[in-house]
Amino acid sequence: MTTTLARSGLGRVNPIRQTTIVLVAVVMSIPFLYMISASLMSAEDLAASPLRWLPSSLQPDNYSEAWGYLTTRTVLNTVFFAVAIVVGQLALTLTAGFALAHLPVPGSRTMLAVLLVPNLVPAELTLIPVFVVTYKLGLLGSYAGMILPIMCQTAFGTLLFRQFFSELPPGLIDAAKIDGAGWTRILVSIAVPLAKPAIATYASITFLGAWNQYIWPQLVANDEAHRVLNVALAPLAVSKYSLSSPAVGMAASVISIIPVAIVFVLAQRWFVKGIVGSGID
Template identity: 55%
Template sequence: MRTSPLHATLRYAAIVLCGLIMAAPLLYMISGSLQSAAEVSAFPKPLLPETPIWQNFVDAWNFLTPQVIANTFIFSLGIVGLQLLLSLPAAFALAKIPFKWSAAVMATLIVPMFIPGNLTLIPLFIVTFQLGWLNTYAGLIIPMAAQCAFAILLFRQFFATMPAGLIEAARIDGASWGRVLTSIALPLAKPALATFCSISFLTAWNMYIWPQVIAPNPANRVINVALAPLAGGENSMISPAVGLAGAVISMLPVLIVFIVFQKWYLKGIAGTGLE
């Protein structure tokens, strides 16, 4: 049935309105990052800066320091990389290698996903403390990377949809299970890999509580921990506009990751599986 012009206009108007509402905080942040301290604190606040102040980004970069940015990349990429190493073989085994206790393993993976993270924070901290990993990259990365149940379930679901004929043909030709995973399954898993990498990187980049608890040392501080004093107004000598500029800087890597993986990410969300 053909949609009338009025219905199409109303639909697109509603979509644009919803988009503007969702983008309003982002636009406010970008606009405020280019304003002076007086403009940011004014009421009503101007929508656009009278004169863009790019020095805010220089001050924000100096406040964050390259070490904080590097720590955040090490933390985020370390979690993504370790979770891929742990979850891909496990997911492939659960999907394609029959063994006796596969259902019990799946249940063991699913149950912890329903436990709030705050309940496991203290036991996890105690274990990390006893291992001597406070204020270390190992303490930051390994406990978080071990929480890969979602990744295993995501990849397991994707591998389960792969044609069984591909796996059987490779096995008949003498390929080991490891060769089947690396040469056949992974090249076909680009949508699932892009989806997981985008979600995992975004989650790790936005973490605050765990890095604050496990690595309060300034040498191991990540970007959200470094920005927190600005959000709380604890640094009165620093303009709120500099804090907004710091938030824009912290947003850019996540935006770049999404743009790079957008094509495969949308395929993974749509659940198309194979190309």
């Protein structure tokens, strides 16, 4: 195997390519690394000129103050908000994508064409109509009003899983039918396990998008009981509205990034596999 790779050139390390990758990674990491460093600085260090890259003395109290400002309730609200959207979208997109790929659904081609439209329309254009519908349903100031409109944005996911399930080997589906399996059993026992790379990719992207939501939670449920992290962080970004040191805002930003980093690390293997190929061996 090693000999084959060497002959084909796939096993060789290109120094220029590796150096370029490392340099790009370092440059892209600078803002993140500075944020971590600034989160441990004093207000004087942050205001110093020229710019200080490292704190003159560590200020770990910034994190305790940031946590006290964000509150445990805000963090739990954000986790619940993001996880509910991911679970809900996966339930809708997996079943819809599988149905459009394999079930004899009347008008399926028309449905596919209709699903393309939301992907071409900026979310800002639908903000007011969606808000009006949410208001008419009496969902303002509630978790349902925050979650359901985002959870139902399933056009991209449905098209993604429809394409993935369309490429499943037909023999697997036929063999399951011969064994007496129904469509639900085929979906749960065959299609979903094979779709793990696509599911991990879509789930991580959806989680990141839900975690970074600001406008919709701010618009629908801007109260202490339903506040999410981005809504809580916004005042810290504007010094004239903030009573805390800018370093506390940096610490709060680091706290808000930790769950997203954990999700990405856990899903990285499947994420890469989902991008490189279909995941079917």
